[in-house]
């Protein structure tokens with residue numbers, strides 16, 4: 001039986017004779033069903049029309065993106081450490097070329113995904129990569145559309161997926177939204193991988209935090225304060241968010257705190273306007 005994939009958000013569903021009645025990720029107010037209505041596709045179709053490009057962004061960090069872009073168009077990031085490799089976030093299309101390339105970089109020992117919009121085809125990726133552990137927060141369990149034996153739901157606010165890496169639940173965009181702290185990144189100055197939990201904006205000096213990006217729904221002040229509070233103790237200078245242009249190359253820690261302060265100030269009406 002086919003495993004239907006939502007063409008809008010890229011979520012792969014468990015096998016079924018007929019396509020699901022609706023995509024619950026797209027029905028959620030954080031996403032949307034396009035004007036033309038719900039459309040479904042299948043992995044072989046994607047494999048015929050797309051390929052994944054791997055690019056080294058810095059020593060120990062490789063970006064994986066699908067070209068031409070599919071669905072939400074996020075990136076995945078392979079973090080290579082002396083203690084193993086972690087794949088941060090997930091895409092939908094996976095093919096033999098991608099598996100061969102990732103295995104050539106040492107394979108994937110563990111996967112962690114910032115939030116449900118980037119779950120993509122997580123089960124197909126875990127199977128294809130023979131990945132023994134996929135860490136997803138229990139708080140977002142209801143948004144997982146394709147179960148897999150490697151998936152482990154965790155309740156902790158913070159955990160270590162591999163020695164030297166920390167996964168921190170910051171909440172906000174989703175209850176279980178996480179960031180990954182990689183202290184060894186950026187030449188030892190520290191890197192934060194943030195998915196959509198913290199998104200780099202156009203000026204590349206600030207970030208934002210939204211409940212919905214496509215529908216432009218803000219977060220409450222308490223959520224933004226929580227994100228800032230959980231990032232404050234982390235030592236990082238660089239931040240990579242969920243898309244290829246999402247980079248603050250230096251000064252990212254201050255940028256996150258400054259942006260959170262501005263955001264809360266705007267919400268509460270006490271931000272000085274020029």
Ligand SMILES: [Zn+2]
Pocket residue numbers: 006007008009010011023024025026027
């Ligand atoms: Zn969808």
Ligand SMILES: [Zn+2]
Pocket residue numbers: 115117118173196213
């Ligand atoms: Zn999202």
